[in-house]
């Protein structure tokens with residue numbers, strides 16, 4: 489009997505407070521930046537080896553992140569011919585992760601221009617944007633500071649923050665994700 493009551497209360501609580509609801513997060517960025525690799529380690533922190541193929545269209549995963557929040561993660565293909573598809577996902581997105589390959593300085597300009605397009609989208613006006621300067625393990629210039637180049641927070645009043653990380657080394661991802669989860673939760677309370 490006690491079990492039934494506690495299950496009922498849990499169900500009631502989740503209906504009232506919507507705690508089972510998954511927040512939609514879109515992951516975008518140029519091809520080969522490490523988006524699908526990121527999803528793999530979010531799904532399974534203990535995974536030893538990452539295997540990815542270029543994403544065509546989208547791949548969606550539902551993840552319970554650290555027992556804190558359910559995330560519907562939309563991993564979108566970054567090849568230039570596929571980027572026009574990103575905007576289809578803007579309307580339902582509650583957060584954006586924009587991944588950059590920090591070792592590919594010749595494509596920073598292109599990445600920045602795509603990030604600006606995302607920030608200009610009306611549907612995403614208030615959603616938090618996490619910029620992940622990935623592949624830090626490949627960066628030779630240790631003075632490189634992408635947090636200035638890719639920090640466009642002065643142009644908008646939404647939560648936007650740049651974090652450095654290496655997805656394959658599993659460094660820096662957790663801190664960045666915690667910021668994102670807290671930003672989503674703060675937005676949902678508004």
Ligand SMILES: Nc1nc2c(ncn2[C@@H]2O[C@H](COP(=O)(O)OP(=O)(O)OP(=O)(O)O)[C@@H](O)[C@H]2O)c(=O)[nH]1
Pocket residue numbers: 517518519520521522523524525526538540541542543544564565566567587622623624625626653654655656657
């Ligand atoms: N050295 C290094 N390689 C990484 C890192 N993150 C991802 N990679 C590698 O980068 C390559 C591309 O990774 P993906 O995750 O498939 O890239 P993507 O952004 O999903 O690419 P598209 O699906 O084409 O848009 C793979 O070989 C990954 O192993 C990292 O932090 N460091």
Ligand SMILES: [Mg+2]
Pocket residue numbers: 523524525540541542543563564565566
């Ligand atoms: Mg991919």
